[in-house]
Amino acid sequence: MSSADFAIETEDLTKVFRSLVRRREVRAVDGISLRVERGLSFGLLGPNGAGKTTFVKMLLSATHPTAGVAKLFGVPAQSPRARLPIGYLPENHRFPTYFTGVGMLDFYAALSGVGRRTRKRRIPELLEQVGLAGWGDVRIGKYSKGMLQRLGLAQALMNSPELLILDEPSDGVDPMGRIHIREILRELEAKGVTIFINSHLLGEVEALCREVAIVHRGKVILRGAVKDLTAGKGYRLTAVNPPEGLLEDFRRRSAGFEVADGRATFQFPNREAANRAVDELRAAGCEIESLVPTSHTLEEVFVKTLADQS
Amino acid sequence: MRITVALVADTFREAFARKIFWGLFGLSTLMILFFLFIMKIDIIEGAVATISLFGQQSPRQWEVGRLVRQVQSSIAVFLYTWGMALAVFASSGLIPSVLEPGRIELLLSKPVRRWHIITGRYVGNALVVGLNIAYLVLGVWSILGWKTGLWPKAFLFTILFTLFIFAVLLAVVVLIGVIFESPALATMVTVALMILSPILAQKNVMERLLSSEWSRNIWRGLYWALPKVYDVGRMTQDYVFDRTVENYAPLWSSAAFAAVVIALAVLIFSRRDF
Numbered sequence: 001m002s003s004a005d006f007a008i009e010t011e012d013l014t015k016v017f018r019s020l021v022r023r024r025e026v027r028a029v030d031g032i033s034l035r036v037e038r039g040l041s042f043g044l045l046g047p048n049g050a051g052k053t054t055f056v057k058m059l060l061s062a063t064h065p066t067a068g069v070a071k072l073f074g075v076p077a078q079s080p081r082a083r084l085p086i087g088y089l090p091e092n093h094r095f096p097t098y099f100t101g102v103g104m105l106d107f108y109a110a111l112s113g114v115g116r117r118t119r120k121r122r123i124p125e126l127l128e129q130v131g132l133a134g135w136g137d138v139r140i141g142k143y144s145k146g147m148l149q150r151l152g153l154a155q156a157l158m159n160s161p162e163l164l165i166l167d168e169p170s171d172g173v174d175p176m177g178r179i180h181i182r183e184i185l186r187e188l189e190a191k192g193v194t195i196f197i198n199s200h201l202l203g204e205v206e207a208l209c210r211e212v213a214i215v216h217r218g219k220v221i222l223r224g225a226v227k228d229l230t231a232g233k234g235y236r237l238t239a240v241n242p243p244e245g246l247l248e249d250f251r252r253r254s255a256g257f258e259v260a261d262g263r264a265t266f267q268f269p270n271r272e273a274a275n276r277a278v279d280e281l282r283a284a285g286c287e288i289e290s291l292v293p294t295s296h297t298l299e300e301v302f303v304k305t306l307a308d309q310s
Numbered sequence: 311m312r313i314t315v316a317l318v319a320d321t322f323r324e325a326f327a328r329k330i331f332w333g334l335f336g337l338s339t340l341m342i343l344f345f346l347f348i349m350k351i352d353i354i355e356g357a358v359a360t361i362s363l364f365g366q367q368s369p370r371q372w373e374v375g376r377l378v379r380q381v382q383s384s385i386a387v388f389l390y391t392w393g394m395a396l397a398v399f400a401s402s403g404l405i406p407s408v409l410e411p412g413r414i415e416l417l418l419s420k421p422v423r424r425w426h427i428i429t430g431r432y433v434g435n436a437l438v439v440g441l442n443i444a445y446l447v448l449g450v451w452s453i454l455g456w457k458t459g460l461w462p463k464a465f466l467f468t469i470l471f472t473l474f475i476f477a478v479l480l481a482v483v484v485l486i487g488v489i490f491e492s493p494a495l496a497t498m499v500t501v502a503l504m505i506l507s508p509i510l511a512q513k514n515v516m517e518r519l520l521s522s523e524w525s526r527n528i529w530r531g532l533y534w535a536l537p538k539v540y541d542v543g544r545m546t547q548d549y550v551f552d553r554t555v556e557n558y559a560p561l562w563s564s565a566a567f568a569a570v571v572i573a574l575a576v577l578i579f580s581r582r583d584f
Contacts (some may be wrong), residue, residue, distance in 0.1 A: 017583075062418040063583040080421040088419035094412030098318075098327030111420035112317035155416075165419075 004074035007163045007194035008036040008059060013068035015054050015218075028054040030218035031068065036211075038073075038162075041185070041195040043205035043226075045302055046215035053091060053199045055215065056165060060088060072163060084113060087161030089152045091168045091198070097141035101132060101151055104140055109158035120156070126154040131180060145172035153181060163194045170204060182208060206230070206298035214305050222305045230295045235274035238265045238289040239281050246284055250277060263289060313422055314430050321434025330400045334442040337396065342370040342449035343387075345381075349457045374556060375462075378454050378548065382465040383550045385450050389472045395501055397439045398479055402496040404435050405487030414584045425576045432484055432572065439480075440473045447472075464549050471546040478537045478564045479503065481571040488575045488582075506532075507539035516579045 003009055015029040029051040036042045046052045057063035059070050061078045075082035095104055102123055109119045127136050130150040135143070140151065149172055156164060169185075170178040185208055189195055199205050205212060206226055213223040222229070234255060242250070242264050251257055254277075256267035268274040278288060296304075325331040408414060409430060417427060447469045455461040479500050486496035510533040520526045541560035548555045 052542070057415065057584065060419040063413050064581070081425055083419060083421040086419065088416065090412060090415045090419070092412045093416060094410055095416075096324065096327075096407075096413065103323070107316055107320055108420065111417070111422050113421055115312075124427070151395065250487055253370055 002074065003071060005038060006035045007038050007040070007073060008034065008042075008196060009071045009074070010059075011069045012036045012056075013055065013058060013070055014066050015051075015058060015063060016035055016066045019041065027218050029058065029065075032215070032218070032220055032222075034213060034220060036138075036194065036196060038194055039189070039192045040211055041189050042197070043209035043212040043221060044196065044198045044215060045200075045202065045212055045298075045305065048200075051218040052215050053167065056167060056196075056198055057198075059165065060086070060144075066180045069204055077305045085162035085163045087156030087159060087295065089149075089156045089164075089166045089169055091171065093148070093152050095140055095148065095152070095155075097139065099140050100137050101127060101140055101143070102136040104151065105158055108155050112159035114159050122158055122160075126157055129157075129184060130154045131177070146177050149173050150177065150181070151186070157188075157234060161193065165196045167198045168200065169197060170199075170201065178204065200300055202299045212298065214302060216306060216309055221309055222301075226298065229301050230298055233294050233296050234267055234269045235271060236265060236267050236294050237274055237281075237291050238263055240287040240289055242281055242286050243284050246280060248287070253277070262301055267294070281309070313426055314433070317427065317430025318434035318437065321431055322409065322438060324404060325435075325438045328402075328403070331438055331442070334397065334400060334439065335445065338442050338446035338449070341385075341446055341454065343512055345450050345453050349453060368395060374458055375460055378458055378460050379462065379465075379551055381454060382450070382462070382468070384549050385447070386465075386468045386472070386546045386550055387543070389446070389468065390475070390539070390546070391504075393443070393446075393541075394472070394476060394479065394504065397442075398483060398500045398504075398549065399497050401435050401439065401480060402483055402487070402493035402500075403521055405431060405484050405496075406491040406493055409487070409491050409584075411584070418584060424580045428488070428579050429572070429577050430482060436473065436477050436480055439476050440469075443472050443476070446467050462550075462552070462553055467549040468546055471542055471549070474561070475537070475542050475564065478568040479539070481568040481575070482537075485571050485575040485578075490581045503537060504539050507541075511538065511540040512531065534563055535567070537567050539564075 012031045013029055013033070013035050014027070014031050015028045017028055018024070019026075032051075032055060043054065044052050054063055057067050058085065059072065059077055064078075070077035072082040075087060077083075090220050099107065105123045105126065106119050110116075114122070123136065124133070130153055132147060132150055132154065135147065140148065143151065149170065153169065155168075156166070161195035164185075166185075170181050173181060182204070185195055195208070197205055197209060209226055211223070211225050212229070213220045217222070241262050247259075247264060248265070250264070250266050253268075253273065258265045266277065268277060271274050274291060278291065283287060322331070358511035405428075408417065408427070416422070447466065448485050451461070451465050470492045482500045482503060483496045486492065490496075510529070513529055516529050517526050520529060542564060545555050545558075545560065547553075
């Protein structure tokens, strides 16, 4: 694979903030090497102060790396050319309130190199897409937080980006709005747009991203496909009124168990153990209510990974 | 070009929204109206009547012409002092506002070079003030011309000179804005330079008064290093009075100062982390 096959490619990317007065050093990003393939939806996770935002800012050349290299589609990140195919929605954005929705989209699109004719066509389309049709001529000082977030997303899409970098994209957005944003992002992913999300909302990242990386103290401590990281925990078996003898036996063999309202639920570590239990229960004339594979949630993976580190 | 136009237009939009443009425009309009009022008073009406009576050959024309130039010179001085201070004060927030967290990151994420952002903002700001200077000078020039029939074009150079010296001082505003993000500090430093300028301009007198060579060198050094607001103001007056300007050094040395300061601002802005 050549460098241009990766939407994002960093090698030993490092940022050290130095305080001249106190002579203190903070290693915000510590040698991160990361490759994100074109067309992938990727989530960057980490606790507050882990270095996620600094990493993103270095990709956008808003912050200069102390060491290492960052490339976007094979072009060094410090070159303006690297930012041509990028749409970005910053966290805690502060759009100038003197803009109307249309004015704001027009201004940032012009800076992205979008021609006047395309801007004129794209603005109503995108306002419609993010659910702000009819709000284009209103000053954005009057927008709610959720509306600003939607407008920010429209802004990031104005130049039809190949890489969309979103910092907390659904921050302040109501549940319906979140679903709407998720649908928009899924459509973009289906069109081959690379989506890079930096978020604290693990459920959202789990629902949207195919791959994730967890950053802690400036380093990537875990990276992998969401389905691999969350899969393989075991099977949950629920039976109706199992005989007392089997109940005691299963208590010893299962990883966890619970009895309530005449139903017993057992957690088995693998498929074989679950199947053997089903056979024994059926042989004893017991009814099986359900057998479902269980997985880790991304939140469990996240918490466990951080706990292992500390 | 598209990017420059967008950045300049954005500066105008912000100047309108913050009432900076309209504030300067309102003051200029008040000044023009004040002139209209002044032109109605007897002494000027009398002078104007005299010139009408005796026509172009009248010996009184010289007096009226002198009066017109005096008035124009006063306008130039007003622009140089209060007008300039007001313009600096009004412009001091336009750079720090761009550097606000949450706004600058988005600007920097666009395929725009950092020097472009600073210079686009600088040009936009200079144009906001330049348009108001042109409006005021052309307004006063038209009223005086209409009332007296005298249209000395030299007064129009006031637009260029005033805009030039504003552009020089705006460079300082930009530099302070980029480093400290403080509109108040930017105003203080720039006004201090304006106050310092007529003092430093007395270098010939000071060279006689100062006892040691090194103190004379410091005085000379400061005079040549800093913008010559006072000297360029004197040049403007010379132009208005059709006097020959022999020394253009204050002009080019102030331009060099502005170029260095803007280059420094761009360099610092380019290296900053946001």
